[in-house]
Structures are given as structure tokens and as C-alpha cells.
Amino acid sequence: MIAGGVPVRLEEIHVRYPGADRAAIDGVSLSIEGGALVVLLGPSGCGKSTLLRTINGLVAPQSGRILIDGREITGVAPEQLRRGIGYVIQAVGLFPHMSVAQNIAVVPELIGWDAAKIRTRTDALLELVRLDPTRYRDRLPRQLSGGEQQRVGVARALAAEPRLLLMDEPFGAVDAIVRLALQDELRRIHEALGTTMLFVTHDVDEALRIADQIVVMRAGQVVQYGSPLHVLARPATPYVAELLDAADSVRRLQLLRSGDAMRPLPSAGAAAGWPHVDAAHTLREALSRLLDGADCVAVDRGDTVAGVLTFDDVRRALAAAA
Amino acid sequence: MLDLALHVRDHLLLAGAALALALLAGLPAGVWAARSDRFRQLALGTINVGRVIPSLAVLALMLPLLGIGFWPALVALTLLAVPPIAINTDIGLRGVPAAMVEAARGLGMTQGQVRARAEWPLALPVVFAGVRTATVEVIASATLAAFIGGGGLGEYILNGLAEADTQQLLEGAVSVSILALGAEALLGALERRLSTSVWGPA
Incomplete structure (x- = not known):
């Protein structure tokens, strides 16, 4: 246009x-x-x-x-x-x-x-x-x-x-x-x-x-x-x-993307049984999954698991953004 | 029967002329009142005082000034028709939502375009309601013109009363009623269509 x-x-x-x-x-x-x-x-x-x-x-x-x-x-x-x-x-x-x-x-x-x-x-x-x-x-x-x-x-x-x-x-x-x-x-x-x-x-x-x-x-x-x-x-x-x-x-977590804060997966297949969020989702959503009782959250890009997030990762991302 | 047609014509001529004059005076007065609070108060005060005086008394008051006949009747009927037109024009224009004017200006309309494309179309149903009221009042009240030799259907009623001629009396009274009710029905339908086209079904 x-x-x-x-x-x-x-x-x-x-x-x-x-x-x-x-x-x-x-x-x-x-x-x-x-x-x-x-x-x-x-x-x-x-x-x-x-x-x-x-x-x-x-x-x-x-x-x-x-x-x-x-x-x-x-x-x-x-x-x-x-x-x-x-x-x-x-x-x-x-x-x-x-x-x-x-x-x-x-x-x-x-x-x-x-x-x-x-x-x-x-x-x-x-x-x-x-x-x-x-x-x-x-x-x-x-x-x-x-x-x-x-x-x-x-x-x-x-x-x-x-x-x-x-x-x-x-x-x-x-x-x-x-x-x-x-x-x-x-x-x-x-x-x-x-x-x-x-x-x-x-x-x-x-x-x-x-x-x-x-x-x-x-x-x-x-x-x-x-x-x-x-x-x-x-x-x-x-x-x-x-x-x-x-x-x-x-x-503040609402302004941060899960995909920007994730770490690489420790090993292929490690994500079995973890809750998932999309890389474009905010860290607030990832935190919500963690609070539901999981220790780790799998971060997806498209159909594949691209990384992992834990409480420590979320805290680190928050501190880095300050 | 030809005689009745002539009287109907005179009656409508008188009412129509009064209405035309009232529009010429009432619309600008209403517009002015909508734009100026001071003029509005002045106009409303005058109208309220004026309304206390009965139409027949207004006719009588015209006698020393304009004599008898068509002209004093015209002036009296015009005075009767101005208030509803002016008041409804004022109310209609003031009732246009501020957001409409704000949007129209914000889109880049000139002052004249804001009035022609936003304010008047939205105010029109209310203004028209005033014109309808004025029309019906003037048609009905034009009957009184006969008291001062202004002609119209009132002559039947006056003569009928004077001569105890019920048929003549009824001819006049029924004709005036039909005219007034007909105008009311016609203009009322127009007004509803106007209002629906702007604000939707009631």
C-alpha cells in the first residue's frame, strides 16, 4: 500500500x-x-x-x-x-x-x-x-x-x-x-x-x-x-x-521474549515431558509454566525444540534487562 | 364547492406565507442561538413572554398597527411559527455529539464542510420536527385570521356561528381539521424517515 x-x-x-x-x-x-x-x-x-x-x-x-x-x-x-x-x-x-x-x-x-x-x-x-x-x-x-x-x-x-x-x-x-x-x-x-x-x-x-x-x-x-x-x-x-x-x-518479563533468554538443550530428547512455550512468547508465559510445577520449560521454534528455560534463566534475563 | 376551494386556497396561502417568513427568521435565529449562549437566553426570554399572549390577542394587537386583512394576520401567524422553528434549530445543532464535530475537523473539513456534512445532517430531524409543529399550528391558527378580515376557512366558522348555520360551521371546522391533520401525518412521516436515516429505527 x-x-x-x-x-x-x-x-x-x-x-x-x-x-x-x-x-x-x-x-x-x-x-x-x-x-x-x-x-x-x-x-x-x-x-x-x-x-x-x-x-x-x-x-x-x-x-x-x-x-x-x-x-x-x-x-x-x-x-x-x-x-x-x-x-x-x-x-x-x-x-x-x-x-x-x-x-x-x-x-x-x-x-x-x-x-x-x-x-x-x-x-x-x-x-x-x-x-x-x-x-x-x-x-x-x-x-x-x-x-x-x-x-x-x-x-x-x-x-x-x-x-x-x-x-x-x-x-x-x-x-x-x-x-x-x-x-x-x-x-x-x-x-x-x-x-x-x-x-x-x-x-x-x-x-x-x-x-x-x-x-x-x-x-x-x-x-x-x-x-x-x-x-x-x-x-x-x-x-x-x-x-x-x-x-x-x-x-518487565512481559517485554522479554523466551527465545532471547533460553539456553541450548543439554541433550537431544531431554525435553520429553516438559511444558512448552513458543520462542516468540514472553518470559511471563514461561514463568507461568514454571510456577505450574515444572523445573524446565522447552522453548519451541516452529516444530522443533530450540532451547530450555529454568527459574535461574528467567531471573538472569530479568537482571540483564535492568 | 368552488367557494370552499377558494377559501382553502386562501387559507393555505396565508399559512404558507407565514411559514416561509417564519423559516427565514427562525432558522437563522436558531443557528445564532446555538452558537451564542447570550443570544439564546435573550431569545428564549422573549419567546416565553410572547407565548403567554394568546394568538387572538396578538391579532387584536396588530389592528392599530396594520389595520385589518391579510397582512396583520400574516404577521401574527409568523410570530406564532418562529418559536418552534428557532427552538428546534437550536436544540438540533446543540445536540450534535461533540465527537462528530471533533472527528470532522480532525479529518480536515473546513468550517463550512463541518456544518454541511456533519452538523446539519445530524441536526436536521430535530429541526424538521420544529417545522412540523409550526406548520400544524399555523394551519390551525390561520382560522383566527377571519376575525380581522384575513380570509381563509375561518370565515365559514364565523359566518356559521353568526347565522347559526351548522352546516357552514362544520364545513369550515372539518376542512381546517383535515388540513391540519393531513399536514401532521405527512410531515410526521417525513420526519420519522429523516430521523431513521440518521439515527436508525427508534
Whole structure:
């Protein structure tokens, strides 16, 4: 479909809402690599949504510069800017009087694509978010479940092939199981398209699951910026440690792969009778098998046993990641 | 019978003209009220005071200003029809979910596109309900125009009362009822279709 994402640079952004006694964004500078999936994490009121909305011009900062793909956005007409940036919100905001296909086609129509191209694109997007085009194209938003609505919301945001996607707590209103599925889908889509994605959430587990990089925010400022493992292992302040519950070792195990921590099998056939995990599974799952009563867990790659994990291996991997 | 047709025509002409004027005044007033809390309070206050005055009294109050005939009746009926249109326009526009407007803006719609493609289609069923109310009220109340020489089906009722002519009285009363009920049924069906097309079956 499309390839790549644009880098985004924020320089000394200040936002103060009229009548507010303190700044909503208080001097934020941030450099985001093209193609990264970056999560803005923090409690309500920390400024994460406001910061996101400065990037597509829904909020105008009092001072500071925003550069998308090296170009400053002040001076670009806000509507033009937004048509090139995908935007997904928690409330989804599908138009109830338009079909799924018409909703997805909003931005392509605004920028004047022809009908045939829009039709092809709409079907491709429905497939991308795993909704069968023939079944879903002509449905109305009210005929969809919450999870399906948000899939359409994501498809709509990606319609005009943006190289930057902004998401404001997109999965906050769906139930836990659907949320996990949508998070996996988002990772898959991100890997397929390489779009730069900025994702706002207050859900720590969600952030750890999907992020390449996490931006921890508090009171309008960035407190820490780093990979999930880095932020968990080396929280910059007691606030970050508390927010992420960084002392929780099991949480860190969720970020480590069994395949990266395993040792070679001592001998062929030694794994007989051991429980199995996949190399792509997290160490948390391996630990769970060990706690079930096994001394060793066999780690599979495909159909073959590739290695072994014991309590000591898990502990060693955890210490190495700190 | 030809006479009845002429009176029906006059009645509908009067009601239709009043409705057209009321739309011209009520829609912009409603839009303004939806965008400005101050204007909304002012407008609602005025409407509430205005509603206390009976329609017949409004007609009477027009006499010294506009004399008798079609014009004072038109003004009085227009005043009657503006409030439901303005109020429902205000409610309809304010009732558009904030998420819709946020999504529309976020997708890159201009202010005008947000209004034309998101706000108005969603507000329309409620606005239309106001137009329906106004239409039925105006058709029914246009009967009173006969009191000040404004013509219409009210003449049958006035004459019927004056001459104790039950047949004439009923001709007028039944005709007005049929017109009002017919408008109610027709516009009500349209309104349900509109609402269903936006929000789904109730």
C-alpha cells in the first residue's frame, strides 16, 4: 500500500488554555523518528491529548515550533495539514448517516480522488483492518460492534495514505478482550505500513504492549522518553516508577521474549515431558509454566525444540534487562 | 364547492406565507442561538413572554398597527411559527455529539464542510420536527385570521356561528381539521424517515 512514515519534531511547545491557571503544555521538546510507534503516557490532565492535538493544529501553541518531515506546520492551512495526517479518537466519531464505505471515503473525497480509486482503496482498507468488504462496505455504523466501529475509525484515518497517524485513546471505550485484539492489529498494521504513529493512552499495559518508544508525561512536561524496557528498568523519577509500577518484575518479563533468554538443550530428547512455550512468547508465559510445577520449560521454534528455560534463566534475563 | 376551494386556497396561502417568513427568521435565529449562549437566553426570554399572549390577542394587537386583512394576520401567524422553528434549530445543532464535530475537523473539513456534512445532517430531524409543529399550528391558527378580515376557512366558522348555520360551521371546522391533520401525518412521516436515516429505527 504505502511505505514509510515522517519524522516529527517538537521544539519548546507551550500551550495555555484561556483562563487556565497553569500551562497545559509547559515547554515540551520531542524528536520522533519516522516510522516509530510512540506512546504518550500519563494520567488525565497531564497534557498528552493536548500535545497530540497541537500536531494536527486542533490546538495552537502559544510558542514553539512543530516540524513534520522537516517542515514547520505554522503557515500551512490547518485543513490541508489535517488531510495529510490520520486522526483517531476514543469516541470514534463515525458519521451515523453514512455507510462504512462513505465514512472511510471522507478524506479521499475532500482531496478529490476519483470514485474508482476511492472504491479500490476502501476495500483494501477494510481488508487491512480485517473486515470483509462485501459484508461491511454498505453497513451503517450503528450496525457494528464497538470494536468493529474502531476498526473502521482506523481505516478512515488511514484512507488518504497519511504518513503520520495520531490516535487519542482509541481503544479506551472497548472491552478488555477486544482491546487486546485491536492492540495486536495495530502493531501488525504498523509493521505493514511503517506509518509514524503517535498514540495517547493512560493505560500502562497498553503502552508497554504496543510502543516502540514511550513518552511519560506529567503536568504538561515530558518526564521520560525511551523504550518500554528502558523506562521500566530505569525509571527517571519516582513518579515514573510509581506510574509504571516498575518494581513489578513480572511486568518487565512481559517485554522479554523466551527465545532471547533460553539456553541450548543439554541433550537431544531431554525435553520429553516438559511444558512448552513458543520462542516468540514472553518470559511471563514461561514463568507461568514454571510456577505450574515444572523445573524446565522447552522453548519451541516452529516444530522443533530450540532451547530450555529454568527459574535461574528467567531471573538472569530479568537482571540483564535492568 | 368552488367557494370552499377558494377559501382553502386562501387559507393555505396565508399559512404558507407565514411559514416561509417564519423559516427565514427562525432558522437563522436558531443557528445564532446555538452558537451564542447570550443570544439564546435573550431569545428564549422573549419567546416565553410572547407565548403567554394568546394568538387572538396578538391579532387584536396588530389592528392599530396594520389595520385589518391579510397582512396583520400574516404577521401574527409568523410570530406564532418562529418559536418552534428557532427552538428546534437550536436544540438540533446543540445536540450534535461533540465527537462528530471533533472527528470532522480532525479529518480536515473546513468550517463550512463541518456544518454541511456533519452538523446539519445530524441536526436536521430535530429541526424538521420544529417545522412540523409550526406548520400544524399555523394551519390551525390561520382560522383566527377571519376575525380581522384575513380570509381563509375561518370565515365559514364565523359566518356559521353568526347565522347559526351548522352546516357552514362544520364545513369550515372539518376542512381546517383535515388540513391540519393531513399536514401532521405527512410531515410526521417525513420526519420519522429523516430521523431513521440518521439515527436508525427508534
